[in-house]
C-alpha cells in the first residue's frame with residue numbers, strides 16, 4: 001500500500017494525467033507548461049465542462065473532440081488586444097521600421113497570434129509606414145478556435161474605445177475608425193488588411209519553423225512555458241530569423257541568459273522593451 005498523499009499532490013498527478021491523455025489522443029503537448037498556471041486553467045476547464053472531477057473530465061476529453069476543443073481553448077489563454085503596450089508599437093514604428101524600409105521584401109511572423117488583434121495592429125502600422133505592400137505576414141496559433149476569429153477580423157465594439165486610445169498612444173497616424181466598419185455591436189476590419197496575412201495553425205512545441213523572417217513577434221506566449229521548453233522554443237524562433245532579424249517579446253518577458261548567444265538587445269529600443277536582433281549562429 002502506498003502512503004496517503006495530500007490532496008494537492010493528487011491534484012498535480014491528475015493534471016499531469018490529463019495532459020498526458022491530451023498528448024496521446026490529440027498530439028498537443030502542454031506537458032511542459034508552467035505547472036501553477038496550467039493547473040489554474042485546468043480548474044477553469046473543469047468548471048466550464050460541468051464534470052465532477054478531473055478523472056471524469058479526462059474520460060470525456062478522450063472520447064469527445066468537441067469538448068476537447070473547448071478544453072483546449074480554456075487551457076491556452078487567448079487574451080490579447082490591439083496595440084497592446086502602445087510603447088512597443090511606438091518603438092516598432094519609430095526605431096525598427098526605418099531599418100526595415102531598406103529591404104525590398106519583408107516576412108513577418110506572429111507566433112501565438114490568438115484572435116488576431118496584434119496582427120491587424122501590425123498590418124495597420126505597416127500600411128501607414130508604406131511597408132504593407134512589400135510584406136507577407138504569417139500569423140499562427142495552436143488554437144484553431146482563436147484562428148477562426150482572427151481570420152474574420154471581427155471584434156466586439158465595446159473594445160474599440162480602448163483599441164483606439166492605444167492606437168493613438170502608439171503613434172497612429174489616422175483615426176482607427178478609418179480601418180473598420182461597425183454594425184450590430186461588432187467592428188469588422190477592412191478586408192484589405194487581411195489580404196497580406198496568412199493565418200494557419202502552428203504549434204510552437206511540436207512543429208518546426210518555416211521561412212526566413214525579418215521580424216518574429218512572440219509576445220506573451222513564452223511566459224506559459226517552463227524554462228527548458230522556453231529555451232527550445234527560442235532556439236526554434238532563432239532558426240526562423242534571417243541575420244539582422246528582430247525578435248519581439250511581451251513587455252514583461254525577457255530572453256533567458258542561456259538563450260542570448262545568437263541575439264543582442266536591439267539598442268534602438270527603449271530599455272524596458274524586449275526587442276532583440278538575431279546575429280546568426282554564434
Ligand SMILES: C[S@@+](CC[C@H](N)C(=O)[O-])C[C@H]1O[C@@H](n2cnc3c(N)ncnc32)[C@H](O)[C@@H]1O
Nearest residue numbers: 076077078080112114141142203204205219220
Ligand atoms: C496570451 S496570448 C498572446 C497573444 C498575442 N501574442 C498578444 O501578445 O497579445 C497567448 C497565445 O499563445 C498561444 N499558444 C499557447 N501555446 C502555444 C503553442 N504551443 N504554439 C502556438 N501557440 C501557442 C495561445 O493559444 C494563445 O493564443
